[in-house]
Structure formats: structure tokens, C-alpha cells
Amino acid sequence: MKIESNGDSLCVSEIQELTAVTSASFRDGVGYAINATTSVIEIDLAQTRFMDSSGLGALFALYRATSKRDGLVLRLLNPVPEIEQLLELTQMQQLFEIVRR
Amino acid sequence: MKALLICPMVRPAVPRLAESGPLATAPIFGGCVVIHWIEHLAALGASQIEIIAPDGASQVREAVGNGARWGVRVSVTASSVEPTRQEALNQYHPAGEPGWLPSPHDVVVMSHLPGSPGMPLFESYGSWFSAIIAWMPLALTPASIRIAQVRPGIWVGSRARVSPTAELIAPCWIGDQASVVAGAVVGPDAILEDRSVADGTARVTRSWVGPDTFVGPMTCVANSLAWGNTLIDWRTDSLLHVPDPFLLSSLASPKAAATTDRFGRALPTKRPAEAKHGLITAMHAPLGSAADLKLHA
Numbered sequence: 001m002k003i004e005s006n007g008d009s010l011c012v013s014e015i016q017e018l019t020a021v022t023s024a025s026f027r028d029g030v031g032y033a034i035n036a037t038t039s040v041i042e043i044d045l046a047q048t049r050f051m052d053s054s055g056l057g058a059l060f061a062l063y064r065a066t067s068k069r070d071g072l073v074l075r076l077l078n079p080v081p082e083i084e085q086l087l088e089l090t091q092m093q094q095l096f097e098i099v100r101r
Numbered sequence: 102m103k104a105l106l107i108c109p110m111v112r113p114a115v116p117r118l119a120e121s122g123p124l125a126t127a128p129i130f131g132g133c134v135v136i137h138w139i140e141h142l143a144a145l146g147a148s149q150i151e152i153i154a155p156d157g158a159s160q161v162r163e164a165v166g167n168g169a170r171w172g173v174r175v176s177v178t179a180s181s182v183e184p185t186r187q188e189a190l191n192q193y194h195p196a197g198e199p200g201w202l203p204s205p206h207d208v209v210v211m212s213h214l215p216g217s218p219g220m221p222l223f224e225s226y227g228s229w230f231s232a233i234i235a236w237m238p239l240a241l242t243p244a245s246i247r248i249a250q251v252r253p254g255i256w257v258g259s260r261a262r263v264s265p266t267a268e269l270i271a272p273c274w275i276g277d278q279a280s281v282v283a284g285a286v287v288g289p290d291a292i293l294e295d296r297s298v299a300d301g302t303a304r305v306t307r308s309w310v311g312p313d314t315f316v317g318p319m320t321c322v323a324n325s326l327a328w329g330n331t332l333i334d335w336r337t338d339s340l341l342h343v344p345d346p347f348l349l350s351s352l353a354s355p356k357a358a359a360t361t362d363r364f365g366r367a368l369p370t371k372r373p374a375e376a377k378h379g380l381i382t383a384m385h386a387p388l389g390s391a392a393d394l395k396l397h398a
Contacts, residue, residue: 052344081339085332089341089348091321 003033013044018055027058046078063095075099104147104202105193106138107210110155110183112223123157125211126164128312129233130240131276131295134211140242141215143171147202150175155183186210226335234290237272247277313353320348
């Protein structure tokens with residue numbers, strides 16, 4: 001997983017999978033990287049091939065944490081169709097701004 | 102009167118439909134493709150039906166038996182190729198031979214459902230879904246004693262359990278022994294096959310849910326074919342094996358699978374099937390009669 005901070009934006013990419021094994025490090029890594037100036041968080045899911053309920057839980061925890069801060073935008077980028085299906089199945093696509101670039 | 106049915110071979114566009122059996126035995130509306138065709142031909146007056154099965158002849162035989170339940174004689178012949186209708190006519194039905202159903206019912210390739218020649222079943226997952234949705238009003242035949250139309254466009258199995266607070270939106274089909282739990286929404290354009298469960302506040306819309314499939318609480322199955330833990334978006338053919346059984350999973354336990362056929366009927370030489378999943382028995386909260394249902398025709 002790669003976390004890049006560029007001014008007020010935070011980009012998380014190269015996430016191979018979000019599962020019970022990796023979701024804690026994802027949640028902690030992103031949590032530590034967010035600072036007072038962060039206004040945009042982009043989670044690039046282009047390389048994410050597998051996600052389970054733990055991964056969904058990590059995304060939801062991030063949503064909960066960011067929704068408390070006014071003006072902080074959370075986006076999911078380029079999810080593969082399978083991950084998008086999982087987000088739709090759990091209705092989590094309603095929570096996130098999903099962007100394809 | 103004689104008739105010949107030709108089972109379609111595996112089609113590359115819909116490989117998942119043939120994962121657990123030949124396409125002719127793909128489950129639809131409490132039966133399967135070949136069963137619906139036999140019922141149709143029997144209603145037209147057929148008394149002897151030969152089935153050509155290019156693959157899975159034994160599973161086709163298991164599904165149809167000897168045809169006695171429809172009052173016809175059925176035989177299944179294995180074949181290495183899928184003959185076209187014309188090839189089958191040449192080989193099995195010499196011109197002028199009496200005793201056959203009139204054309205085109207004499208020789209049929211089961212690539213569509215009875216009475217819907219313009220709706221191919223196996224060209225894509227989207228065509229499968231469109232074909233079965235269009236056929237829903239035709240699925241209820243005089244022989245269907247376990248399904249009734251409770252409101253216009255809403256068919257419910259006689260042993261289905263639907264919570265009074267569940268919502269059924271026409272057109273939809275709730276198969277025999279299926280369960281729709283409190284707060285769940287099924288429809289429009291939704292089919293819940295036999296013994297499937299839409300758990301509390303689940304939503305099934307523009308989708309087909311295969312037999313023995315559990316749709317978990319708060320999950321939303323939309324524009325999809327769901328069977329066991331497999332979820333296929335019929336618009337994009339995208340396929341997902343859902344990793345968490347509380348979201349989407351199969352209710353057919355290995356033990357039940359060993360004692361029942363693909364349609365949940367007890368196999369005659371083995372012990373009767375036991376309860377398939379503790380979940381089903383645990384879900385029997387107060388459920389109402391059809392008159393109490395929240396229905397939107």
C-alpha cells in the first residue's frame with residue numbers, strides 16, 4: 001500500500017486487497033496520514049482485487065472518521081467491477097463519491 | 102404424438118449457468134428449462150418425447166425421470182454434438198412420418214422458453230434475465246399447484262413465507278418454500294427461486310435469485326443474477342464470489358445436497374433431506390397470510 005500526501009490531498013493506492021489481514025494496517029496508515037490541513041482523501045482501488053467485510057469495515061470506519069470533519073472529501077477511485085458490485089451489494093456506494101479516471 | 106427436444110450445449114457467453122449441470126437443467130421458476138418444455142409439449146398433446154443431450158445426459162435424466170409425472174414417455178439420448186433443428190429433422194423425423202406434433206413443436210432446440218422464440222436464453226446473462234422476466238406470466242400453468250398469483254403480477258409459492266412487513270412489488274415471483282423476512286423488498290422484476298431467503302430489510306430488484314440462496318440482511322441485489330455466493334451483474338457480465346456468507350451464500354449444505362437432487366427433491370434411495378440450515382427454522386417470526394402482505398401490483 002502506498003500513501004502519498006500532496007499538500008492538502010492524501011492519495012492511497014497500490015492496495016492489493018482489503019481483508020481481515022490488511023484492513024487494520026490500512027485503517028491505521030490512513031488515520032496517521034490525515035492531518036489538520038487534509039481536505040481530500042482519495043482511495044485508489046484500481047489494483048484492489050479482493051475485499052471482504054473487514055475491508056468494507058475499514059472503508060466505513062474511514063467514512064465515519066472523515067464525515068465528522070466539515071469540508072473533508074473522501075473519494076474512491078477506479079474500483080474494478082467486482083469491487084463495485086460488492087459496494088452495491090452492501091449499499092456502501094451510497095456513502096462514497098466514486099470516481100473513474 | 103411424438104416430439105424431440107434438443108438440449109443446448111454450454112454457451113461461452115453464460116458459463117456460470119452450466120456450472121452445476123447442463124443448460125437444459127438450469128433452474129427457472131421452480132423447475133428447469135427442460136421441465137418447462139416437457140410440460141408445454143405435454144399440454145400440446147405429446148405422449149412420447151425424446152431428448153437429445155449433448156452434455157450431462159445423466160443429469161437431464163435425473164431431472165425428468167421417465168416422464169410419468171406429466172403423463173408422457175420420456176427418453177434421454179446422449180450425443181456428442183448439438184444437432185441443429187434441421188439436422189435433427191433429417192435424422193429423427195423423416196418427412197411425412199405420421200404421429201409427430203405439428204411444426205415447429207415437433208423438433209425444438211431449447212435455446213428459448215416455450216412460446217418465446219424471440220427471447221433467446223443463452224446469448225448473454227442479460228438475455229437470460231430478459232427472457233425469464235418476460236416469461237414470468239407464462240410460467241404459471243394449470244399443472245402448477247404450488248404457486249398462485251396473489252395479486253396482478255405477483256406470484257407466491259403456497260409454502261412460501263412472507264412477512265406482513267415485507268414489500269412485494271410487481272412483477273415478482275416468490276418460489277415455493279422461499280422466505281421474505283420482515284422489511285425486505287422484492288421487486289419489481291425480481292425472481293426468488295425455491296427455498297431462497299431474502300432476510301430482513303434486504304432488497305432484491307431487477308434480479309434473479311437462484312434456488313437455496315440466502316440474501317443477507319440489508320444487502321441489495323440489483324441488476325444481478327445471484328446463486329449461492331456468486332453474483333453476476335447481467336448488464337456488464339461482471340462476476341463476484343461474495344466472500345462473506347452473511348451477505349450472500351448458498352443454503353444447500355453438503356449433506357442436503359447428497360440427499361436431494363438439484364431441485365430439492367429427496368432422492369429415492371437415500372434418507373430424506375433434513376433441515377438445510379438452522380437459519381431457516383430460526384426465522385419463523387410471525388408471518389401473515391397473503392391478504393396481509395404489502396403488495397404493489
